[in-house]
Amino acid sequence: MAVVIEKPPLWRRVLPVFQGFDWPLLLIVLLLGALGLVVMYSVAHELPGRFQAHARNMVIAAGVMFLVAQVPPQRLMAVAVPLYAVGVALLIAVALFGITKKGAQRWVNVGIVIQPSEIMKIAMPLMLAWWFQKREGQLRGLDFVVAGVILAVPSLLILRQPDLGTTLLVAASGLFVIFFAGLSWKLIIPPAVLGVLGIVTLIVMEPHWCAPGVDWPILHEYQRQRVCTLLDPMKDPLGKGFHIIQGMIAIGSGGLLGKGFLQGTQTHLDFVPERTTDFIFAAFAEEFGFIGVLVLLGAFFFLFWRGLKIALEASTLFARLLAGALTLIYFVYAFVNMGMVSGILPVVGVPLPFLSYGGTAMVTLGASLGILMSIARSKRLVQT
Structure with a gap:
């Protein structure tokens, strides 16, 4: 007598893939992504293909987030050392025979042209979280010294390119892990x-x-000029101070409610520099005003809160350190970008998450969100 096994419906087979997802985090990310699409459509509708490319990058980042979210933290821990080693090797390759664009040697051709410093934004917190997990229960001062060396090697290689913005982000991601580990x-x-x-x-x-x-020690001349321009942008209002001045004018001209969608005069008359990348916050503030900025800030603060909650509830030291560091990196992204556009920090080329155009940076953000989802998912599946 044949036994008939009824095949479960598709939704029941797919459901386990989504079980354990942190839906509040996902919803706030969708809100930030929607805001990013709206403002990108406005600032880039005169730039053929830019909005479509930004939307495509978001879809790719969402796919990366979904795939990484399926990887349990134990597997992530297993790839920490190889990913860090590959990242450092690629940074050395950049120093030896990298590709130079706009005066910076940041890229290398490995069949495709990549920017290895982006890899370190994920590899650094992974590696340090792995290190402290291995030393759990027996931490000594020497262990923090080793962690400092792990952090310093790629950071100095990136600073040499030169790329101060990415150096800041990579160094911050490592310092957050070291701090949470008990420094x-x-x-x-x-x-x-x-x-x-x-x-x-x-x-x-x-x-x-x-x-x-x-001359200033360590800093390049262009970096010294950026700091000096921040202190007094009116010394060269049509030259080095132009970016900061126009960013502040655009933010202030938005007023309470903003000038309206597609109505930003500073933006669309090309006074706001790099309006699809580093200075997209100025364009957003001009068109959506103080109320729009409050909504954006509220979304980011909810993202920070949710990420830290995931970190606090994680079941292992590795997961707690990793989730906490990745969450605070979003804070650094947002604070530095808004600060430099508002004239309280030097311009260092840090994008605003989910709003600024950039394929590699968007994929990196998607991967870090996937890690947060993985940590939250692992906790929920263990509980059930």
């Missing part, structure tokens, strides 16, 4: 105090330090 406040407060004193000294001594011919 003593005694080691954090002195550098923080020195940094504040350095900033105050720079502001007070600005006429001297920003005088022609004065």
Whole structure:
């Protein structure tokens, strides 16, 4: 007698793939993505193909997020060391025979042209979270020294390219892991105090330090000019200070409710520089005003809160460190981008997540969201 096995319907077979997804996080990401599509349509409707490419990048990032979300944290931990090693090897390749564009040597051809520093935005927190997971229960001061070396090697290679913005993001992702792992406040407060004193000294001594011919250690000349321009953009309003001044004008001209969709005069008359990438926040603020900015900030703060909640509820040290670091990187992205467009931070080329145009950066964001989803999903599946 033949046994007939009834095949379950498609929805029942697909349902396990979505079980455990953090839906609040997914919904807020969809909101940010929708805001990104709206503002990109406005600022790029005069640039053929830019909006379509941005939408395509979002679809690819969503696919990457979905695929990474299926990988359990244990598997992610297994790829930490190989991914870090490959990333450092590619950064060395960039230093030796990389491709130079606009005065920066940041790309390498491995069959396709890639920017290895983007890999390190994921590889760095993965590697350090793996390191501290292996040392759990037996952490010593030397372990933090080793972590510092792991962080310093790729950061210095990226800074050499030069790429200050990406160096900041990669270094921050590693520092967040080290901080969450239990770095003593005694080691954090002195550098923080020195940094504040350095900033105050720079502001007070600005006429001297920003005088022609004065060299700064470590920083390149163009980076020195960006800092000096931030301190006094009106010294060269039609040159180096133009970007900051026009960004602030666009933000201020939006008023309470904004000028309206497609109605941003500063944006569409080409006064706002890099309006689809670094300065897209200025275009958003001009067209949607203070209320629109509050909505955008609210969405980002909910994203930060949800990510940190996932980190706090994670079941392993590796997952907690990784989720916490990736969440705070979104904060750094948003704070630095909005700060440089608003004139409170130097222009360092950091995109605004989900709004700025950029394929590689969008895929990196999708991968980091997928990791957060994976950590949240793993916890829920264990509980059930």
